Amino acid sequence: xxxxxxxxxxxxxxxxxxxxxxxxxxxxxxxxxxxxxxxxxxxxxxxxxxxxxxxxxxxxxxxxxxxxxxxxxxxxxxxxxxxxxxxxxxxxxxxxxxxxxxxxxxxxxxxxxxxxxxxxxxxxxxxxxxxxxxxxxxxxxxxxxxxxxxxxxxxxxxxxxxxxxxxxxxxxxxxxxxxxxxxxxxxxxxxxxxxxxxxxxxxxxxxxxxxxxxxxxxxxxxxxxxxxxxxxxxxxxxxxxxxxxxxxxxxxxxxxxxxxxxxxxxxxxxxxxxxxxxxxxxxxxxxxxxxxxxxxxxxxxxxxxxxxxxxxxxxxxxxxxxxxxxxxxx
Ligand code: DAH
Numbered sequence: 613x614x615x616x617x618x619x620x621x622x623x624x625x626x627x628x629x630x631x632x633x634x635x636x637x638x639x640x641x642x643x644x645x646x647x648x649x650x651x652x653x654x655x656x657x658x659x660x661x662x663x664x665x666x667x668x669x670x671x672x673x674x675x676x677x678x679x680x681x682x683x684x685x686x687x688x689x690x691x692x693x694x695x696x697x698x699x700x701x702x703x704x705x706x707x708x709x710x711x712x713x714x715x716x717x718x719x720x721x722x723x724x725x726x727x728x729x730x731x732x733x734x735x736x737x738x739x740x741x742x743x744x745x746x747x748x749x750x751x752x753x754x755x756x757x758x759x760x761x762x763x764x765x766x767x768x769x770x771x772x773x774x775x776x777x778x779x780x781x782x783x784x785x786x787x788x789x790x791x792x793x794x795x796x797x798x799x800x801x802x803x804x805x806x807x808x809x810x811x812x813x814x815x816x817x818x819x820x821x822x823x824x825x826x827x828x829x830x831x832x833x834x835x836x837x838x839x840x841x842x843x844x845x846x847x848x849x850x851x852x853x854x855x856x857x858x859x860x861x862x863x864x865x866x867x868x869x870x871x872x873x874x875x876x877x878x879x880x881x882x883x884x885x886x887x888x889x890x891x892x893x894x895x896x897x898x899x900x901x902x903x904x905x906x907x908x909x910x911x912x913x914x915x916x917x918x919x920x921x922x923x924x925x926x927x928x929x930x931x932x933x934x935x936x937x938x939x940x941x942x
């Protein structure tokens with residue numbers, strides 16, 4: 613009987629090792645573990661039969677049983693490692709990312725030509741020590757006209773067809789209103805650049821829009837002269853358009869005296885690009901500055917016009933209809 617038990621133990625080891633080596637899933641491996649080494653497993657059953665042995669025989673078989681248990685446990689461990697790494701390997705292969713596959717195309721954004729001009733202008737003036745200011749698009753008659761030396765009966769009001777609101781306010785017709793708002797709050801010396809949207813009751817066509825953009829300049833100090841105005845405007849225009857001839861032509865604006873229109877020689881002809889002048893003493897008085905002490909210059913221009921000249925755009929409406937075929941060119 614004792615030899616028989618030894619044979620049974622060795623046979624169990626043989627059978628267990630073979631079965632474990634051919635287990636092809638972790639679930640199957642667990643079944644085998646329970647079957648051989650579990651509480652109600654085969655090894656346990658054999659060990660229980662040792663209970664009938666004599667005390668001398670027991671240790672010998674106990675030792676054999678231990679080697680069998682260890683051997684089966686080793687096989688289980690080894691096979692578990694093999695199956696687990698096979699599983700990881702299979703997962704890695706199944707989840708491989710092909711980094712050479714084409715990605716999802718995302719079109720890149722661009723700076724709109726109008727914002728391009730605004731950004732460039734602000735950069736240039738901030739570089740010359742100017743501060744960026746903004747006003748409001750809905751304005752009172754006072755800021756848009758009256759404080760700018762344009763009383764209600766002034767013929768210059770016809771130069772700017774105005775959208776009046778039912779409450780008597782209006783949509784600003786130019787960014788010149790920001791001059792007044794800024795001077796009321798600050799004291800000289802002043803250097804300010806003010807971009808913004810303006811409104812005119814124009815018929816819309818290739819060169820007119822009811823809403824467009826302007827940029828306003830204002831400098832107030834002791835002793836500023838027309839020469840300062842010319843130098844500033846020249847530096848600015850040449851950094852936008854290049855080193856082209858510029859001329860100042862006498863003109864009229866209610867808020868400047870003298871006033872001038874600036875022309876730029878562009879592709880062989882003179883193009884009118886901005887209005888400017890020395891701030892009228894009446895404007896200085898309207899914000900409480902003493903015209904005997906302070907003088908200054910102002911200028912204003914249309915952003916759309918700059919963009920159209922610079923990029924040879926033939927229709928102002930192209931700047932507003934968000935057609936990507938058009939915008940992607942800039
Ligand atoms: N506000 C004028 C316009 O919209 C442009 C302008 C002219 C602004 C002369 C100025 C200036 O500051 O000095 O037509």
